[in-house]
Amino acid sequence: MRLGYCSITWGGVVGHPTGVTSVKDLFYLTHGDMQRAVEDIGAAGYEGVEMFDGNLVEFADRPEVLTGHLRDAGLELVSVYSGANFIYPDILPDELDRIRRSADLAAQFGAGRLVIGGGARRAAGTTDEDYGRLADSLNQVTDIAEAAGVEASYHPHLSTIVESPEELDRLLPATRIGFCPDVAHLAAGGGDPAAIIRAYGDRINHVHLKDLTRESVTFQPLGAGDLDLPGILAALRDTGYDGWLMVELDDYDGDPKDAARASRDSLRRLLAA
Template identity: 65%
Template sequence: MRLGYHTITWGGVVGDATGVTSVKDLFYRANGSMEAAIADIGSVGYEGIEMFDGNLADHADRPDELREMMENAKLELVSVYTGANFIYSDILPDELHRVHRAAELAKTFGAERLVVGGGARRAAGTTNDDYQRLGEALDRVTDIAESFGLEASYHPHLSTIVESPEELQKLMGLTKIGFCPDTAHLAAAGGDPAALIRQYSDRIRHVHLKDLRKEPFAFLPLGEGDLDMEDIIRAVKESGYDSWLMVELDSYDGDPRVAAEISKKFLDNVL
């Protein structure tokens, strides 16, 4: 397996303010220097990176600049992350327009995977129809990704309608999209990440790794939290998945390069 790291840790995640009034422009972004992130990730020894769609959009008119950063750091762009509400029929065309743009940018910069999160929680409460709508939208996301030669996977996430194991089970039978387990989000929502990886082993197309401390709540570098990361890695291996392991740490109180190094040392030891 090859090791990659998400640039999110450099500044955390933000969304475009224009998205409040223009859904088609609501990209995610890591709110920091991508030049610093790419250089740091490469210096620690990772081989690949994952980026948000908005950070790629920032380089759409100057692609050689981003390519040079990755080449200097000896990194390849593995995957691109995007997301949407997916359950509101009126805005779904504009959301899929943005997913199409994310896939187009991913292809431009040489990525092989599109990772998506989402499924909005309504103020009035979630309905069973919302899962049907989400599943159908994710099938369309899969088709969009495949049209660009990309493999799509769905990332369960806190604050969406797919947090808990029960909610994940509701969705998985309604869509053909692959599964991207995020170890900390699954655990924070009451799941056993290793057990869920084993349960959906045939659907895994991408993997996000981060550790979790439950009290006080914090996402942490690998090996510094409460999760049995060794069993999680064992479960991934048992599934037959033999590809990229992407560390995706939302934030870190100290130097993000140090966090990347901690997780790299842990993975080198376990693998």
């Protein structure tokens, strides 16, 4: 398995402000210096990086700048993260148009994976039809990704309608998109990450790793929380997964490079055990 890191730690995540009035432009974005993020991730010993689609948009007209940063850092762009509401029929065409642009950018910069989050929770409450709409939308995302030459993965996420194991079980059998387990989000949603990985091992085509302090629901560098990381890695091995392990940390009270190094050191010890 190869090790990569997500650029979110260098600035956190926001939505593009034009998306408030124009859904087709609501890209994810890290308000950080992507050159510094790439340099730090490479210096920390990783081989790849995952970025938000909105950060790739910034380089769409000057691709040589980003490819130069990646080359200098010895990294490849592994994956691109995007997402949408996916349950509102009126805005779905514009959301899918944006996803299409994200998939094309991923392919342009050599990424093999498009990671997708989403499935909005309505103010009035989630309906049974919402899961069907989300599943149908994710099938369309899968088609869009395949047309661009990349693979799509669904990432369950807190605040969406796919937080708990029961919600995941409602969605995955109804769609053919690949599965990206984020072990901390799965645990925070009440699940056993290792058990979920074993249950859906044939669907996994991408992995997000971070640790979690359950009591406070605080994401941590690997080894700093209370997840059973050895058990999680054993479950991945048992399923035959041999792809990228992408370490992710949404924010960090300190230098993000220090968090990246700490997670790398912890993960290397775990993989060698």
